[in-house]
Amino acid sequence: MSSPPVYGSSFTSQSFASLPAYSARDRPSTAGAVRELTEHTFEIKDKKKKAWATLKLKSNAKSPANLPTFLEGNKITGSVTLDLSSSEKILGVRVLIRGQIITGPQDKDRVYFLDTSTPLWLKGMANPRDSVSGASGSHYNGKLSGDYHWPFSISLPKEVTLSDPTGKQSLTYHLPQSFLERTSRASVYYELFVHIARSTLRVDDKLQTMFIYVPAIRPDPPSRLRQLAYRQNGPIPGPDADPEGWHTLRTVSVRGNVFNARRVKIQCIVRIFPPRSFPLSHTRSQLSLAKPLSYTRGSVIPCSLTYLCDDSQALNLVCTPATTNICLHREVSFQNAPVAAEYSVPRETQVTDSILEITRAVWWPVYDGRGSSCRFDGEMHLPKSLKPTSNMSHFAVRYYVVMLPFQVTAFTAEAPPRLILKQEVQIATMLPKGPKPRVYTPPTYEPEIGDNSFIPPARGYI
16 A cells, blocks of 8 residues: 555544554554464573473464563463483472563663462372372382473563562563563563472582563553544545544744744644634644553554644645654663662662664645644554553653754744654554454554564563
């Protein structure tokens, strides 16, 4: 499908009817598909290259070559197998799962928010051979020999409660998604390992792997009129027709000069109200985002923008789809973790580790019948590889819709701001209940974000 068509003044629709929906045939579906679980195998081998300890996991990863991927609500299932050719003194076999935030190279920069231990077999229990042979009453005699197999199924908590350093306050956090990127000093790291305990004089053995955890974040359903438009494959009602379905941002102003001859005031009005007069020649805009301000990765953020100006030349020069630059930024922030740092750090005290531009809005004009105004509808395509919004202790991943200054040769802004406006939004991992959101423009190029970005769709995740 080509870029959005430009419609003439005869077009009088109130919103996205100017574009046909981008169909599933053009844009592969990424939600609702159930993928068969992938099996991962990890081994410890002896000097003869024979595996004597094997860990198997089943996950939602794309292939065995990827890290195991577990979705919130799904159990971590697998098995541990020992193949001992000679008698060995083993005191116990456990499966441990840990989640930690790392902000630096030292031990004090590591904060564990998840630490679980599941014993498969311990000294003093019945001989593990009994579970295979069906025998009973045989006790551990100090050594194990032969084949042993322990299946397991472990449920991770959806939330964890951490205490502040004083022990007087506890805060509850949703488990964050794994975050491992070369460009960031902070990371969220999950690992699973099998601990094989031996006698005091022997070194314990470990089978270890990192894994990807994906939280279940689902936006609220859109407005009834928008759902009806999705079901009927019709136009999305704009802010005037469906005020409950849109959020209008706050008002900001930019002053400048056109051709170094006329002073103009560009006012970005991010709430809808009747026009009023200004002593200066001015441009006024209304920017609306589709409610709720939570959007699923792999889908889009619908936008609607209206400019009003009593200087038609300034309107036509400054306010165009090419010069309107609204995009999505991701901010990663953290604070170096002191000893016992399991507490929520105020946002203003956090250090912004990185700011990354994710995507820019694609616009098309919508005529509204007046020469002193112009309106653009658009949408921002969200890559499937986006890490969802998270806030765990002293680490946070946040997203903002931002409007950047105009870049027009004949327009010079007075004291141009770095950002004209900034609105925080949430990035979710699951589609909202109801009809699937429709896309009205072809997908834009999607860069890979991070080292372990791909999360396969399963059970409504995207």
